[in-house]
Amino acid sequence: MSAHYLTIDGMLSGTGIRESVVGGYLEPNELGVSPTLMENITAWLRRYEYAHYNQFDNADQNMELDREGIAICKLIQKELPESRIEYFSSALMRKIPWQ
Amino acid sequence: MIGALGGLTFQKIGLSKLGGTERIFAHALAGGTLEVLGGGKFGHGFISAGLSKALSPLADTGHLFRDGLVNAVIGGTVSEITGGDFANGAAMAATQYAFNELASRAWTGIPIFDDLIDNAVAEEPIHTTGETIKAQLIYDVSRPVTVERVVESTAMTLSLVTMFSPTRAFFRPARVGPWRADLLIQDAYSHGYKYADRVRMRGVQDPLSHNFPYSFDDIILATKPIPKNNGYNMFQQTGSMRGKEGVFEIGVTKDGVIDHRFFRPNK
Numbered sequence: 001m002s003a004h005y006l007t008i009d010g011m012l013s014g015t016g017i018r019e020s021v022v023g024g025y026l027e028p029n030e031l032g033v034s035p036t037l038m039e040n041i042t043a044w045l046r047r048y049e050y051a052h053y054n055q056f057d058n059a060d061q062n063m064e065l066d067r068e069g070i071a072i073c074k075l076i077q078k079e080l081p082e083s084r085i086e087y088f089s090s091a092l093m094r095k096i097p098w099q
Numbered sequence: 100m101i102g103a104l105g106g107l108t109f110q111k112i113g114l115s116k117l118g119g120t121e122r123i124f125a126h127a128l129a130g131g132t133l134e135v136l137g138g139g140k141f142g143h144g145f146i147s148a149g150l151s152k153a154l155s156p157l158a159d160t161g162h163l164f165r166d167g168l169v170n171a172v173i174g175g176t177v178s179e180i181t182g183g184d185f186a187n188g189a190a191m192a193a194t195q196y197a198f199n200e201l202a203s204r205a206w207t208g209i210p211i212f213d214d215l216i217d218n219a220v221a222e223e224p225i226h227t228t229g230e231t232i233k234a235q236l237i238y239d240v241s242r243p244v245t246v247e248r249v250v251e252s253t254a255m256t257l258s259l260v261t262m263f264s265p266t267r268a269f270f271r272p273a274r275v276g277p278w279r280a281d282l283l284i285q286d287a288y289s290h291g292y293k294y295a296d297r298v299r300m301r302g303v304q305d306p307l308s309h310n311f312p313y314s315f316d317d318i319i320l321a322t323k324p325i326p327k328n329n330g331y332n333m334f335q336q337t338g339s340m341r342g343k344e345g346v347f348e349i350g351v352t353k354d355g356v357i358d359h360r361f362f363r364p365n366k
Binding site for chain 1: 359
């Protein structure tokens with residue numbers, strides 16, 4: 001598996017994983033992440049989607065979503081140790097350092 | 100205003116049943132009149148528009164954007180050799196082409212959306228006063244041919260992609276410095292939505308997924324909205340970008356603000 005520079009990002013309609021250098025979104029299965037992690041990402045994206053529809057009006061919920069996103073970063077990093085992983089909060093529209 | 104009037108005039112001529120010579124004369128007459136309305140000389144507009152129309156068959160390359168580019172180059176060159184300036188002539192010819200050919204094409208049921216997508220340059224027009232004027236015509240992101248003439252006083256970037264959207268092709272000539280006409284695209288959207296800051300931020304952050312011309316938005320927003328939670332509406336239009344089939348998406352909040360613009364390629 002080649003190294004990637006990835007950004008975990010809960011953007012509406014995205015796959016949750018953005019290619020940081022080239023741009024665009026990657027399907028988790030393209031990267032070879034585990035089925036369990038793929039399910040986690042899908043469920044997290046679903047919750048992030050609802051938060052977007054509500055205009056991210058609940059700060060506590062946003063914080064929880066970002067905590068989950070960072071947990072996903074850690075899991076992806078574990079499964080793809082060669083890759084560089086960053087986290088971008090779609091609610092706050094900024095990167096959140098997690099390492 | 101003059102630009103929009105010109106576009107509509109040329110569009111009417113394009114949709115008329117006039118024969119070849121009569122059509123050239125009608126274009127020349129319209130060009131002369133519009134030149135006067137814009138503060139120029141009737142004779143110059145008459146010759147420039149008429150000659151451009153007469154030479155326009157040369158622009159039959161079979162490709163939407165190449166035709167537009169060739170038309171603009173013909174118009175600019177004719178303008179220059181008849182005493183005008185290249186930028187104004189190119190602008191007038193491109194406007195003439197956009198309205199006359201494409202509006203007729205769209206209104207007779209020939210889709211132009213796919214052409215727009217396939218050849219899109221993900222770039223918005225830039226117009227800045229107080230700098231050097233550049234008439235820059237970009238028609239194909241994979242073959243970036245540009246026509247650029249440095250004039251003076253302001254900058255003009257003419258995006259053919261933007262011009263060719265029949266719902267957004269309104270051009271306003273403006274007096275800037277010594278130059279009679281500039282192409283400024285203002286108040287061009289037919290929709291009344293505002294854009295959230297996050298739309299621009301996303302475009303900067305990931306141009307590949309977010310930067311398609313804003314001229315597409317009217318077309319996407321004309322689709323049937325897909326209602327989501329909390330009064331949020333999603334609009335989707337299939338198309339392709341950079342050779343990939345997919346869906347252009349626009350999300351609108353309950354307050355009528357566009358906070359999501361995204362091209363989602365098919366899996």
